[in-house]
Amino acid sequence: MCGIIGYAGPREAQEVLLDGLRRLEYRGYDSAGLAIVGSSLKVFKDKGEISKLSSSMPQLRGHLGVGHTRWATCGKPSQQNAHPFLDCTGQMAVVHNGIIENHLALRKKLIDEGHVFTSETDTEVLVHLLEKHYKGDLHAALREALKEVKGTYAVVAIRTDGRELVAARKENPLVIGLGVGENIVASDVTAMLNYTNKALYIMDGETVVLGPSKVTIYDVDGRTVHRDPSIITWTVEDAKKGGFEHYMLKEIFEQPTAIHNSLLESLDELESGTLMIDHDAPSIKLVACGTSYHASMVGKYIIEALAKIPTTVELASEYRYSPGTGEGPLTVLLTQSGETADTLAAAREARRRGCPTLAVTNVVGSTIAREVDRVFYTKAGPEIGVAATKTYTTQLMAMYLLGMRLAQMRRAMGRDEIRELTSELRGMPRYIGKVLDRAHEVEAATDMLVPARDVFFLGRNINYPTMLEGALKLKEISYIHAEGYAAGELKHGPLALLDASTPVVAACVKDHTYEKMLANISEVAARDSPILAIGLEGDADLAAVADSTVSVPKVNPILSPVPLTVMVQLIAYYTARKRGCPIDKPRNLAKSVTVD
Ligand code: AGP
Numbered sequence: 001m002c003g004i005i006g007y008a009g010p011r012e013a014q015e016v017l018l019d020g021l022r023r024l025e026y027r028g029y030d031s032a033g034l035a036i037v038g039s040s041l042k043v044f045k046d047k048g049e050i051s052k053l054s055s056s057m058p059q060l061r062g063h064l065g066v067g068h069t070r071w072a073t074c075g076k077p078s079q080q081n082a083h084p085f086l087d088c089t090g091q092m093a094v095v096h097n098g099i100i101e102n103h104l105a106l107r108k109k110l111i112d113e114g115h116v117f118t119s120e121t122d123t124e125v126l127v128h129l130l131e132k133h134y135k136g137d138l139h140a141a142l143r144e145a146l147k148e149v150k151g152t153y154a155v156v157a158i159r160t161d162g163r164e165l166v167a168a169r170k171e172n173p174l175v176i177g178l179g180v181g182e183n184i185v186a187s188d189v190t191a192m193l194n195y196t197n198k199a200l201y202i203m204d205g206e207t208v209v210l211g212p213s214k215v216t217i218y219d220v221d222g223r224t225v226h227r228d229p230s231i232i233t234w235t236v237e238d239a240k241k242g243g244f245e246h247y248m249l250k251e252i253f254e255q256p257t258a259i260h261n262s263l264l265e266s267l268d269e270l271e272s273g274t275l276m277i278d279h280d281a282p283s284i285k286l287v288a289c290g291t292s293y294h295a296s297m298v299g300k301y302i303i304e305a306l307a308k309i310p311t312t313v314e315l316a317s318e319y320r321y322s323p324g325t326g327e328g329p330l331t332v333l334l335t336q337s338g339e340t341a342d343t344l345a346a347a348r349e350a351r352r353r354g355c356p357t358l359a360v361t362n363v364v365g366s367t368i369a370r371e372v373d374r375v376f377y378t379k380a381g382p383e384i385g386v387a388a389t390k391t392y393t394t395q396l397m398a399m400y401l402l403g404m405r406l407a408q409m410r411r412a413m414g415r416d417e418i419r420e421l422t423s424e425l426r427g428m429p430r431y432i433g434k435v436l437d438r439a440h441e442v443e444a445a446t447d448m449l450v451p452a453r454d455v456f457f458l459g460r461n462i463n464y465p466t467m468l469e470g471a472l473k474l475k476e477i478s479y480i481h482a483e484g485y486a487a488g489e490l491k492h493g494p495l496a497l498l499d500a501s502t503p504v505v506a507a508c509v510k511d512h513t514y515e516k517m518l519a520n521i522s523e524v525a526a527r528d529s530p531i532l533a534i535g536l537e538g539d540a541d542l543a544a545v546a547d548s549t550v551s552v553p554k555v556n557p558i559l560s561p562v563p564l565t566v567m568v569q570l571i572a573y574y575t576a577r578k579r580g581c582p583i584d585k586p587r588n589l590a591k592s593v594t595v596d
Pocket of ligand 1: 339343388476
């Protein structure tokens with residue numbers, strides 16, 4: 001996700017900010033910039049790498065400043081959309097992480113009041129709100145501005161005549177580094193470890209005034225807050241991973257936030273009938289590769305169940321070479337990177353065939369966006385581990401949203417039904433949190449998989465693709481041969497491979513396939529295969545047939561792929577870790593596959 005750094009102290013701010021930005025690079029970014037208060041307020045920002053920015057920048061003298069690395073979510077990566085943003089007078093600069101949900105309404109109001117905007121971003125409304133509310137006190141202006149804002153933020157602002165910066169946080173990390181005669185604010189401690197190991201974590205709703213020798217924190221009601229600093233013992237490398245051993249684990253744990261962000265504005269757009277598409281479709285085709293293909297398979301179940309529209313799924317690498325018949329279905333291309341060569345070629349082929357196209361991607365400005373009619377962006381933030389985790393569960397969110405949107409257009413679901421499902425979706429970050437709370441139980445349960453040469457993942461119905469995804473995760477990061485199978489297919493071949501040395505991971509939720517799934521698990525048990533079952537909390541019948549059980553909270557069966565996926569991610573992760581594998585960079589694999 002985006003990175004923030006702010007500095008007040010005796011050093012040249014430019015050096016500290018550029019150093020901090022370099023240390024925040026690991027978070028992923030597409031543009032960067034900084035603003036420094038010297039004889040006047042100067043801003044330098046650009047698309048692309050920090051090394052390019054720093055080499056093209058003149059020496060700027062000044063001891064107060066803010067810097068930012070941007071991962072585009074609202075507006076493409078460009079010089080204009082890079083942070084910091086200036087107000088109309090050029091006296092204040094703002095950097096921001098998060099999403100301003102009501103930015104369109106605020107922008108309109110501010111334009112009516114005479115403010116001139118220079119970017120497509122949601123963030124820019126913040127600096128104009130500051131300008132509007134500024135009456136000689138930047139902190140007071142920030143507090144007033146934030147009263148008008150709906151959304152999430154870590155925000156830092158400076159003024160040309162000030163010696164202090166002001167900051168605020170809501171659902172986006174912000175930490176203060178306390179130095180001697182100097183202080184730093186940043187989105188994580190990596191940016192400050194060169195200068196101090198004393199950190200003050202800012203909590204939701206708090207605002208901060210930070211100068212070279214004083215930091216004051218205020219609570220929601222404006223009362224000052226006393227907080228003792230924490231001493232950071234991490235190295236820079238530890239800090240990049242937020243204390244997690246691997247990026248993959250960090251990204252698994254980021255899923256509640258990623259899901260929350262991906263739903264945020266979209267549920268409002270669904271409510272107002274403006275989400276993703278504006279035409280009903282007689283049929284849908286979902287096209288993707290790898291993990292995104294599994295999300296498409298789950299998508300087929302969702303769309304058919306909710307919208308009752310015939311849906312097919314194709315591998316992008318096959319679709320391009322298939323004959324292609326019939327009327328052009330709405331062709332939805334799922335690709336987290338937006339750069340997968342086969343999916344890009346499939347998008348071109350779909351358009352050649354006259355199909356309307358919609359891309360679901362996590363990267364604003366990626367190539368796929370130029371190849372399709374419409375784009376829906378998931379908001380998982382950058383994913384560094386090669387194994388897709390949070391980008392997958394946010395793709396699932398896109399599938400629920402698309403299913404509901406189609407159902408809404410053809411009245412396959414009533415308003416109340418849609419409302420009920422969206423409220424369950426809003427609860428998803430909480431359910432995922434409960435799964436993550438049990439990570440240590442999952443870790444213990446993976447002992448049976450560690451020595452295996454082969455593992456089977458079994459599921460049925462909407463969780464058949466979940467188990468294909470589990471098998472893919474396990475094989476790519478642990479190097480154990482794993483196969484996902486529809487449990488009903490077992491007796492048509494793979495049963496011959498089962499014995500005491502071949503563990504089976506089975507998903508069993510209480511939907512209409514429950515009894516059949518229990519019977520399939522018993523068939524496996526009869527061949528002495530060790531069974532690790534994933535079921536719903538309190539399922540004694542399942543526990544009775546499995547050697548080990550891990551459970552997820554009870555959710556509507558159609559939403560069960562989400563917590564179950566988190567479970568299979570943890571299973572794969574802990575198995576690979578016990579085998580000592582290079583989890584974030586598995587051999588022979590790349591994060592985005594740009595060759596076909
Ligand atoms: C899964 O963990 C992999 N990273 C891989 O299967 C990936 O999903 C596939 O290469 C497609 O990538 P995309 O979503 O960026 O198109």
